[in-house]
Amino acid sequence: MKTKKAGLPVYQSIKTEMREWIQTGIWETGSLIPGEATLAKQFGCARATVNRALRELAEEGKLDRRRKAGTRVITPEGRSVNFEIPRIRLEIEETGAAYRYALLLREVVVPPADVLSKLEIPPELPTLHLRCLHYANEAPFQYEDRWINLKSIPEAEQEKFEKISPNEWLVKHVPWTDAEHILSAHNADAEKAELLSLAERDALFVIQRRTWRKENLVTYVRLYYPGRFYQMRTIL
Amino acid sequence: MKTKKAGLPVYQSIKTEMREWIQTGIWETGSLIPGEATLAKQFGCARATVNRALRELAEEGKLDRRRKAGTRVITPEGRSVNFEIPRIRLEIEETGAAYRYALLLREVVVPPADVLSKLEIPPELPTLHLRCLHYANEAPFQYEDRWINLKSIPEAEQEKFEKISPNEWLVKHVPWTDAEHILSAHNADAEKAELLSLAERDALFVIQRRTWRKENLVTYVRLYYPGRFYQMRTIL
DNA sequence: TAAACTTTTTTATCAATACAAAATCATGGA
DNA sequence: TCCATGATTTTGTATTGATAAAAAAGTTTA
Structure with missing residues (x-):
């Protein structure tokens, strides 16, 4: 399962791989994904690394995370758009x-x-x-x-x-x-x-x-x- | 220098304290701030914790970080504004x-x-x-x-x-x-x-x-x- | 002098471990 | 049955320790 892209930080390549899984439907929207410990084992890295990937994907609005309830894929309600208002x-x-x-x-x-x-x-x-x-x-x-x-x-x-x-x-x-x-x-x-x-x-x-x-x-x-x-x- | 707000994660309270320092001018815009190791000693926490605070403040656009060059306060050129475009x-x-x-x-x-x-x-x-x-x-x-x-x-x-x-x-x-x-x-x-x-x-x-x-x-x-x-x- | 290397400083990332906090789930009692 | 409660699971945060990478600063060489 490892997709080590040369030079890229591990948590980054995990993020892009997970994004892929979300987009292609390998991880269906609404479904529960494996826990951090499991993923860490799959990716062959520490839990902290998976945690960072998941945390940032959650910040991007792709995942919803809750203690004990686990992490699930969400469909964004709307689109979050960032504009620069220049001086x-x-x-x-x-x-x-x-x-x-x-x-x-x-x-x-x-x-x-x-x-x-x-x-x-x-x-x-x-x-x-x-x-x-x-x-x-x-x-x-x-x-x-x-x-x-x-x-x-x-x-x-x-x-x-x-x-x-x-x-x-x-x-x-x-x-x-x-x-x-x-x-x-x-x-x-x-x-x-x-x-x-x-x-x-x-x-x-x-x-x-x-x-x-x-x-x-x-x-x-x-x-x-x-x-x-x-x-x-x-x-x- | 410690301002332990009850219940708040350490990296969070560090962030709010640093934001304060930036706003009040204790940390002048453009100036170099102390290195992670120094700050960690000041806050009495691990360098990783300071790192997270600094990293997130940089993501918010308040700091500019470069390897070896250190971390400095920046004046945002414009305002970054996030809008929700609903379905x-x-x-x-x-x-x-x-x-x-x-x-x-x-x-x-x-x-x-x-x-x-x-x-x-x-x-x-x-x-x-x-x-x-x-x-x-x-x-x-x-x-x-x-x-x-x-x-x-x-x-x-x-x-x-x-x-x-x-x-x-x-x-x-x-x-x-x-x-x-x-x-x-x-x-x-x-x-x-x-x-x-x-x-x-x-x-x-x-x-x-x-x-x-x-x-x-x-x-x-x-x-x-x-x-x-x-x-x-x-x-x- | 200028270009090419080397050193050193500082941030970036990662791992392993530990404990905290939250929320679910199961259990037992009313 | 329903509610309270406590055990358990899962994520959140923190620490320590270590290595990598970037870039400035210094050094050497042509």
């Missing part, structure tokens, strides 16, 4: 285009209701509101509408954000621990259409992001991209 | 709505140029083309435009796809090994608007997916969702 400046400069940032609005106000519900703050609490545009070769590439919780980040009130974009400032000054992303598609209203040099009702690709440091919500941002151009892609 | 039927039934599937078109034709380039097949090769609608409580929820490579999956030509949706059939019959996803926003043309009960030019959330089995491309699908309603969300 806007890098995203633009990577294409060779020149990056420019412009601040459109900076105010400290009480947010409207729809934003309030996202911010997890008591109503009436003034919050830093920023609107800015990111250009690629002088063509508008992303419109950013951001709220920063001054209770979490009081230092932000001192920053003008005229030279540095909120994102870069935050990355530099505020280490975050958790984030939530929501992707959706919307029609551009008149204001956004003009800012992004689009026609009204053109499709926008929208990323909403909330960022926390420990328990405190730091910032809520809506990023608008012209939908025709923007694509997020991934290969598993 | 459409489950997605609908989970909300309590009734699911219905309807086949609109089934033909074997030579694909148009834009699809050809995605399919990685020689031109003039007839391919199975399917269009279908997925309803939630009789309201159209997703429009699916799919191409299936008959060279990879000749069995598909025998299937009518009147009762079972292409996705469910494929999941059942064709184990896949790789997939590529592209997300974007588009304006609905007249045809799609009518199918999805939308106004023309309404924003659509579009998922394009290509699926391979080993080296062979199996299927290319475009999934259209009404953008106002559809949201993909994740919490890291």
Whole structure:
């Protein structure tokens, strides 16, 4: 049963062999597979090695493991897909285009209701509101509408954000621990259409992001991209 | 330096402590951190345990490890975000709505140029083309435009796809090994608007997916969702 | 000086063993 | 029959010890 691929770590070749067994149906979905001890004997290796292979396959969502209950093959309910959301400046400069940032609005106000519900703050609490545009070769590439919780980040009130974009400032000054992303598609209203040099009702690709440091919500941002151009892609 | 949280595995508590050090800047980004042997001595545990903690933090993208070069803290270039793309039927039934599937078109034709380039097949090769609608409580929820490579999956030509949706059939019959996803926003043309009960030019959330089995491309699908309603969300 | 080797450091993997924790299964009593 | 409980099995974690592999740093040679 041993398939020693030259140079490959043992636990790796065990993983690929098991993946094969799962895909070809040698190990049927839903069925119990042999225990670690048995497999270790079959593969002629230590249990710890089999354990690592099985553990990582479980992390990949191919196996379900429970103490005493054993390990079984599972059919994934959905597909787990990993996307990279690049920093806007890098995203633009990577294409060779020149990056420019412009601040459109900076105010400290009480947010409207729809934003309030996202911010997890008591109503009436003034919050830093920023609107800015990111250009690629002088063509508008992303419109950013951001709220920063001054209770979490009081230092932000001192920053003008005229030279540095909120994102870069935050990355530099505020280490975050958790984030939530929501992707959706919307029609551009008149204001956004003009800012992004689009026609009204053109499709926008929208990323909403909330960022926390420990328990405190730091910032809520809506990023608008012209939908025709923007694509997020991934290969598993 | 030990912070033994009751019940937690040692490597876990080491991980959370190290995460802390990274976030608070005790370990500066870019800087070299102590070697495994040193850390093991500090934590009063075996080197293998420290190794597991470091390895997993590296997998999470917080550390960069190289033999001989040591381990250093890295600033992530972008954010890696994991989304679950659920199977459409489950997605609908989970909300309590009734699911219905309807086949609109089934033909074997030579694909148009834009699809050809995605399919990685020689031109003039007839391919199975399917269009279908997925309803939630009789309201159209997703429009699916799919191409299936008959060279990879000749069995598909025998299937009518009147009762079972292409996705469910494929999941059942064709184990896949790789997939590529592209997300974007588009304006609905007249045809799609009518199918999805939308106004023309309404924003659509579009998922394009290509699926391979080993080296062979199996299927290319475009999934259209009404953008106002559809949201993909994740919490890291 | 520059290229080719060698040394050495550091991480990567593996094995063998031990104990912990969880969950099933069987057993016995109410 | 049903529930509680304890034995047993299986995975999870940790330790120790050892070797392999990678790559930087140093050394030698042409």
